[in-house]
Amino acid sequence: MTHRRKRVLIVGGMAGGASCAARLRRLDEDADIVVFERAPYVSLGSCGLPYSVGNVIPDESRLFVASPELLQERFRVEVRTEHEVVAIDRARGEIAVRDLRKGQTRREPYDALVLSPGAAPLRPPLPGIDLPGIFTLRTLADTHCLKAWIETRHPARAVIVGGGLIGLEMAENLVRRGLAVTIIEALPQLLPLLDAEMAEPVSRHLESNRVTLHLGDGVAGFESRSGGGIQVWTASGVPHPADVVVLALGVRPETTLAAAAGLEIGKKGGIRVDSSMRTSDPSIWAVGDAVEVRDVVTGEWCVVPMAGPANRQGRVAADSICGRPARFRGVQSTVVCGVFGLTVALTGASEKALRRAGICGYQAIYVHPASHAGYYPGAKPIHMKLVFAAKDNRILGAQAVGEDGVDKRIDVLAMAIQKQATVFDLEECELCYAPQFGSAKDPVNMAGMVAANVLRGDMPVASWEQLSGTQAIILDVRDPDEYAAGHIEGAINVPLNQLRERLRELPRDREIWVNCAVGQRSYYAQRLLLQHGFQVRNLSGGYETYWGWNP
Ligand code: FAD
Numbered sequence: 001m002t003h004r005r006k007r008v009l010i011v012g013g014m015a016g017g018a019s020c021a022a023r024l025r026r027l028d029e030d031a032d033i034v035v036f037e038r039a040p041y042v043s044l045g046s047c048g049l050p051y052s053v054g055n056v057i058p059d060e061s062r063l064f065v066a067s068p069e070l071l072q073e074r075f076r077v078e079v080r081t082e083h084e085v086v087a088i089d090r091a092r093g094e095i096a097v098r099d100l101r102k103g104q105t106r107r108e109p110y111d112a113l114v115l116s117p118g119a120a121p122l123r124p125p126l127p128g129i130d131l132p133g134i135f136t137l138r139t140l141a142d143t144h145c146l147k148a149w150i151e152t153r154h155p156a157r158a159v160i161v162g163g164g165l166i167g168l169e170m171a172e173n174l175v176r177r178g179l180a181v182t183i184i185e186a187l188p189q190l191l192p193l194l195d196a197e198m199a200e201p202v203s204r205h206l207e208s209n210r211v212t213l214h215l216g217d218g219v220a221g222f223e224s225r226s227g228g229g230i231q232v233w234t235a236s237g238v239p240h241p242a243d244v245v246v247l248a249l250g251v252r253p254e255t256t257l258a259a260a261a262g263l264e265i266g267k268k269g270g271i272r273v274d275s276s277m278r279t280s281d282p283s284i285w286a287v288g289d290a291v292e293v294r295d296v297v298t299g300e301w302c303v304v305p306m307a308g309p310a311n312r313q314g315r316v317a318a319d320s321i322c323g324r325p326a327r328f329r330g331v332q333s334t335v336v337c338g339v340f341g342l343t344v345a346l347t348g349a350s351e352k353a354l355r356r357a358g359i360c361g362y363q364a365i366y367v368h369p370a371s372h373a374g375y376y377p378g379a380k381p382i383h384m385k386l387v388f389a390a391k392d393n394r395i396l397g398a399q400a401v402g403e404d405g406v407d408k409r410i411d412v413l414a415m416a417i418q419k420q421a422t423v424f425d426l427e428e429c430e431l432c433y434a435p436q437f438g439s440a441k442d443p444v445n446m447a448g449m450v451a452a453n454v455l456r457g458d459m460p461v462a463s464w465e466q467l468s469g470t471q472a473i474i475l476d477v478r479d480p481d482e483y484a485a486g487h488i489e490g491a492i493n494v495p496l497n498q499l500r501e502r503l504r505e506l507p508r509d510r511e512i513w514v515n516c517a518v519g520q521r522s523y524y525a526q527r528l529l530l531q532h533g534f535q536v537r538n539l540s541g542g543y544e545t546y547w548g549w550n551p
Helices: 015-027 046-053 068-075 140-153 165-176 196-208 256-260 307-321 351-356 406-418 423-428 443-455 464-469 480-484 500-505 520-531 542-549
Strands: 007-011 032-037 078-081 083-089 094-099 104-109 112-115 119-121 157-161 180-185 212-215 219-224 230-234 239-242 244-247 251-253 284-286 291-294 335-339 342-348 362-367 382-389 395-402 473-476 512-515 536-539
Touching: 007 015, 015 032, 015 068, 015 112, 015 307, 032 083, 046 140, 046 165, 068 078, 083 256, 112 307, 140 244, 157 165, 157 230, 157 239, 165 180, 165 196, 165 244, 165 335, 180 239, 196 212, 196 335, 196 342, 196 382, 196 395, 196 542, 230 244, 284 307, 291 307, 335 406, 342 406, 351 362, 351 395, 362 443, 362 542, 382 406, 382 423, 382 443, 382 542, 395 406, 406 423, 406 443, 423 443, 464 542, 512 520, 512 542, 520 536, 536 542
Parallel strands: 007 032, 007 112, 032 078, 112 284, 157 180, 157 244, 180 212, 473 512, 512 536
Antiparallel strands: 083 094, 094 104, 119 251, 219 230, 230 239, 335 342, 342 395, 362 382, 382 395
């Protein structure tokens, strides 16, 4: 009896598809593995495209993680570039593939089919959206078009529509190319994944790097300008002249093939898969930007178009096809973005995401520790927010912004969330320390200690959000010069070092909300006052956080 080799066909040869193909070969030396890719290449590091535009990566060949030849020679994976899969015939177990060079279509049988077709950039049907000079950035061809426009037309002004991750990366890279950049964002904040107050330092940083921000007002349309260029109109009627426009409005999962084949599509618009990345058809798996999966914190279905999940899902699908009990745990939206030397990172749920999911009973604290020991040169503040469940003390999410050490703190917290750790675990975690790398009390420990203080009742907190409606006395315990440089309206100033002697000036019949610069001196003041019988709350994160709420 002859043994028929299993035939696995993969649609899409980038992050999800290529990782699936390579893993399949490592698990099954016998299988026939064929990757069909519409583009003339595979394994493009799309995440590097903004830096190719900015000439940080001048040699485009460096953007390729693997070539068709490498996949063929090292893994015996057959790669057919410039081949578009145009239909799936589930009943016969076949796909129809068009050879884009020859214009011919042929059928290919499969035992297992993996869909990794990615996502398409959003291009809403606004007036003038197809004018020359308006670009999206998804493929290498998009990058070529944008770079050619910059190099031949020498534009002076760019408008970026959308203030998300790619919008910010493009802002940095277009400034690098000498353009004056404006970001237009419909929401009143940049980086919609962040809670609004955490996005505030990012806005300030961009403005200090001469990026003009137009927030809270979406783009309504585009017109050609009589003197050349494009007029970008916002919904409120504000014109923004531009010589080049980049649309960075997000993506939608590429589900055309899957939907036409009758595979289940979820409410968020992605292909529905189970935890082994299998679709509603047991012979078809789907991975990457095209699928929707569960959010590990909120439990909701979500689409998180990021390279890490796509790669891991490709592996899980390969394991599942080879009969291994693989399981994708879900996503927790761990994201990092660098812009003009500032790092912004988050993991898990924001307060916004928890509210959207109808989850209550969480608390948030803010800390602003230095990235490493203050006495060692170069320490920079990290603005950090930790969100945790009051019921079981579990960490639900973290956000951080700063110039140094942000990514490593968020990585630690990402792992903590995956392991369902509590804030008490953060108090105890033992992390790298020497003066140039961290502090004996690392920012992660510090966030855990502050949250644990809240949960133990040692540090009742008030949120800056509640400030406008409170009857409490606001006590500012910073030094008089700090107070004079700016304080909350109506706050009284008793510096921490004088507090013990001036207790009689404070009321016992009203709550006292205490603040300092970052929340540490106010915590010392609070402990002192609580032990003298006062009712005290700490304004978490101090005046530094107040700025986030009151830009
Ligand atoms: P894709 O990489 O989109 O690949 C899908 C492939 O399928 C495409 O090449 C497409 O041509 C092909 N295809 C589609 N339909 C067919 C068909 N019918 N037949 C044949 N081929 C088909 N993620 C991060 O985690 N960090 C970052 O910093 C980051 N930066 C990014 C910056 C940019 C500018 C972009 C565009 C993306 C960035 N991402 C980032 C997202 C990341 O690149 C994607 O999450 C990842 O590439 C998804 O992999 P995928 O395999 O699902 O899809």
